[in-house]
Amino acid sequence: QQQVKQSPQSLIVQKGGISIINCAYENTAFDYFPWYQQFPGKGPALLIAIRPDVSEKKEGRFTISFNKSAKQFSLHIMDSQPGDSATYFCAASMLPGNQFYFGTGTSLTVIP
């Protein structure tokens, strides 16, 4: 059973455009929602994360929007650049707890 559902599976965006990746979850006990960025052949790296007590968090060109009532959260990449081309994973976890539940990943390609 997939605890976190991610879409789309792949995304192609023009340079300068906005990339949007969506995730949905069922378990209302989740209280930490990170996004990871993974380049080919590398381990995932934490990009940005949010707790459910806020609806939005912005770090540079990256923004997480969180809708607690809909149990959805999304990653917005503004002014997308070719260097943003990577696979993005959303995840959810609860504290205290030991496990992270990952989405299936989105392969983003930014065309120059």
Next chain:
Amino acid sequence: SQTIHQWPATLVQPVGSPLSLECTVEGTSNPNLYWYRQAAGRGLQLLFYSVGIGQISSEVPQNLSASRPQDRQFILSSKKLLLSDSGFYLCAWRLGGGREETQYFGPGTRLLVL
């Protein structure tokens, strides 16, 4: 600062051979440790996690096993590799005891079973 190491970086092994992948973490104590497998173009599959020395939780039935002989060492093993064991193996750590939210990944080991 904390650092996580994995080796080897790449491994090519014949079917039926044994496997040992090692992960170590520096700069922290009593971390939670995790092994994930990522098939080509796929998501992250949690294989094992450990909250302390000798404590291993398995997530999926398979011919792999894990051990944690020391606080900051996590080993993934197999007695006989299968073709389906090919993939990208990632070790991750997280501060234990619910004190830290984030999970940090190592650089990964790419395993090809022929």
